[in-house]
Amino acid sequence: MGFLTLEGVSKVYGGLAAVRDVDLAVARGEFVSLLGPSGCGKTTTLQMIAGLVEPTGGRIGLDGRDITREKPNRRGLGVVFQSYALFPHMTVAENVAFGLEMRKVPRAERDRRVAEMLALVHLANLAERYPRQLSGGQRQRVAIARALVIAPPVLLLDEPLSNLDAKLREEMQFELRRIQRSVGTTTIMVTHDQAEALSISDRVVVMEAGRMTQIDAPYRLYEQPATAFISTFVGKMNRLAGVWRDGGVAVAGTVLASAPADVAAGAAVTASIRPEKLHLRPMGEGRLAGRVASRFFLGGHWLLTVGTEAGDILVSVPNTGEEPAREGEPVGLDWAPASLRVEADAGAAA
Numbered sequence: 001m002g003f004l005t006l007e008g009v010s011k012v013y014g015g016l017a018a019v020r021d022v023d024l025a026v027a028r029g030e031f032v033s034l035l036g037p038s039g040c041g042k043t044t045t046l047q048m049i050a051g052l053v054e055p056t057g058g059r060i061g062l063d064g065r066d067i068t069r070e071k072p073n074r075r076g077l078g079v080v081f082q083s084y085a086l087f088p089h090m091t092v093a094e095n096v097a098f099g100l101e102m103r104k105v106p107r108a109e110r111d112r113r114v115a116e117m118l119a120l121v122h123l124a125n126l127a128e129r130y131p132r133q134l135s136g137g138q139r140q141r142v143a144i145a146r147a148l149v150i151a152p153p154v155l156l157l158d159e160p161l162s163n164l165d166a167k168l169r170e171e172m173q174f175e176l177r178r179i180q181r182s183v184g185t186t187t188i189m190v191t192h193d194q195a196e197a198l199s200i201s202d203r204v205v206v207m208e209a210g211r212m213t214q215i216d217a218p219y220r221l222y223e224q225p226a227t228a229f230i231s232t233f234v235g236k237m238n239r240l241a242g243v244w245r246d247g248g249v250a251v252a253g254t255v256l257a258s259a260p261a262d263v264a265a266g267a268a269v270t271a272s273i274r275p276e277k278l279h280l281r282p283m284g285e286g287r288l289a290g291r292v293a294s295r296f297f298l299g300g301h302w303l304l305t306v307g308t309e310a311g312d313i314l315v316s317v318p319n320t321g322e323e324p325a326r327e328g329e330p331v332g333l334d335w336a337p338a339s340l341r342v343e344a345d346a347g348a349a350a
């Protein structure tokens with residue numbers, strides 16, 4: 001049963017449906033990300049949960065209570081937005097204490113909870129500093145501590161790490177997950193960064209044009225994307241247009257071995273395979289011949305584009321300490337047939 005539930009929730013602005021009839025049940029203690037491209041309705045969804053935007057239709061429930069029309073302050077949720085304005089004239093400790101003061105929590109308990117929270121976000125030694133004396137990542141942690149100190153039933157995060165540089169952002173992803181695990185607060189985070197959503201979340205909700213098109217654990221989302229959009233938005237995907245033949249997909253004169261598919265012979269299909277499911281072989285070996293068109297070194301792996309009869313194919317080669325084939329060299333490509341997934345194109349006879 002969901003701790004936080006959205007049932008048929010929608011938001012229409014003028015004639016435009018920003019969020020269309022979404023259903024979501026978040027379990028207590030779960031970390032869920034809302035992922036999608038700009039304008040898909042992530043922020044609007046989060047703001048409806050926060051109570052900052054009123055739904056046009058549907059129902060929002062929290063711990064069995066209908067909160068659809070409840071005022072934001074009555075919901076008592078923790079909120080951290082992208083521009084997490086800290087109070088500039090207050091120290092770190094005062095910023096974190098603010099919510100407790102508002103709630104008239106007695107002094108001794110307030111001090112204890114602020115100290116606990118600062119220790120949790122590793123900022124105990126910076127308690128007396130002012131926001132301007134902090135780095136971006138430190139400010140971010142103050143904002144999270146300030147939201148969590150009131151022990152909200154749900155923490156709402158809108159692109160909380162988007163102002164940070166790549167390295168710090170990655171560190172903060174680990175931090176955020178660590179903090180969330182230790183406090184156990186049910187958390188919903190908006191992000192347009194698929195790697196961030198995959199690495200932090202228990203489940204990821206993908207939104208496309210106001211709809212939730214897949215709700216799944218990160219691994220399943222990656223391995224079994226529900227839509228063509230998700231397959232390329234989450235990770236990289238080779239997608240090849242072809243025609244179904246018994247046991248494979250005919251693409252431009254060559255037949256690629258694939259997973260079985262429930263498709264009529266001769267139907268138009270799309271075959272998809274992740275770059276890391278393809279293996280580079282010497283020329284003359286493997287299932288498909290090709291020539292390296294480009295090669296990028298990415299540290300942990302190489303990313304090659306291999307020109308083949310079936311089109312250009314992206315291949316990820318793990319860095320084992322040996323250089324793979326160079327640009328212009330002929331190679332072979334191999335794969336386990338089960339990793340080449342086949343789906344009938346919309347409108348094609350099944």
Ligand SMILES: Nc1ncnc2c1ncn2[C@@H]1O[C@H](COP(=O)(O)OP(=O)(O)OP(=O)(O)O)[C@@H](O)[C@H]1O
Binds near residue numbers: 036
């Ligand atoms: N107050 C508003 N009035 C009219 N249209 C709005 C309003 N707020 C949002 N929209 C529209 O609703 C749609 C969804 O917006 P939303 O901010 O939820 O998207 P998002 O997925 O969070 O995008 P981004 O990643 O760019 O923030 C967009 O088309 C947006 O232009």
